[in-house]
Amino acid sequence: MTSIEVPGHDIVGIRAANSGPFTLTGTNSWLVGREPTWLVDPGPRLAEHLAAIEQEIARRGGLGGVALTHDHPDHAEALASVRQRYPAAAAAAARGDVDVLLTGGSRFGPLDAIFTPGHARDHLAFIAGTAALTGDAVLGEGSVFVAPYPGALTAYLDGLDRLRRRDLDVLCPGHGPLVRDPTTKLERYAAHxxxxxxxxxxxxxxxxxxxxxxxxxxxxxxxxxxxxxxxxxxxxxxxxxxxxxxxxxxxxxxxxxxxxxx
Ligand SMILES: [Zn+2]
Known part of the structure; x- marks a missing residue:
């Protein structure tokens, strides 16, 4: 179990042991803030991963809510288990069986939702302070695949632009390491x-x-x-x-x- 410290931010990442060509070294689940903490992308349903998340939630004084960047299984599969374990914590995503439906501009606890479609048509990134939790819109290394649906690629580039216009000092991606120079990364993604x-x-x-x-x-x-x-x-x-x-x-x-x- 790898945990990822985010210097200067009260955010920690927990990497699941589901490495693969699409998930790189595994899916990163992120916990933001404390008393309570907010979980972004519970990840795959792996007992060890869930146990590590629960431990961190306890350390951070309980769970306020859980948000999904998108509903692909490597990010969302464990949502049901987390909801069962923390029935009082609100769940939020752009679609699916959740308490709060989000769109770009929504606020959920400490998280600002940014519409970053392309990898999935309703993909969201979340901004907390000057950190962005980017799901599969931007990865720590390599590039993402853009799913083919009408307007996907143009919409994807617009999403990168929305992120680029924000004051960010770190990207916490759904896969791969932290990105410490967000502007360069976002420009490189668009250029790619x-x-x-x-x-x-x-x-x-x-x-x-x-x-x-x-x-x-x-x-x-x-x-x-x-x-x-x-x-x-x-x-x-x-x-x-x-x-x-x-x-x-x-x-x-x-x-x-x-x-x-x-
Ligand atoms: Zn993914």
Missing amino acids: RQEREQRLVVALAAGKRGVEELLDEVWDDAPAELRFAARLTLAAHLDKLEEEGRLPKDVERPELPGLSWV
Whole structure:
């Protein structure tokens, strides 16, 4: 069990032992403040992880509420157990069976919700003081995948901008280490998307039309286990070009399974 101290903030991260290509070293659950403390992303339902969270809640004088950045299982699976254990603590998310439905601009305990869609269409980040808990909008390392739905990529870039306009000194991501230079990271994330788009535009101009050849050309750095994520993000990039009237007519579009979780 790894705990992550956030210097200068009364926030601690607890990393779950669910490492993988999408979760990096595991999901980070965050506890903000004390008497009571507020939990962001309870994480996967792993006994050891839940025990570590409970211990920290006790140390911090009880739980005020629990908020989800989004409802993917690696962030939300343990919500039911936490609610059972702390029935008085309010639960909040942008969707699902919770006490409080949040949108960008909502306040929940010490948390300011910021609309950061793209990875999920109702993804939220939370700001507490000058720290942002970014879920899967921004990770500690690597890049996130953007889920393909109409407007996803443009909405994602707008979300990064909303974060960039805030006065932040640290990002506490859903996966990976703390980000101590938020402005640089957020600018790099936006630049990374623009760079992919530029490479995609070049590949299309060179006559590439098939999904596999576009992936080979534009996502040549993606390891095999992230090829699926690259397909999703390619689909989102093609959608964006189409929305902007910049997509040639005969481009093959990725076939994607039903993405009910987007
Ligand atoms: Zn995640």
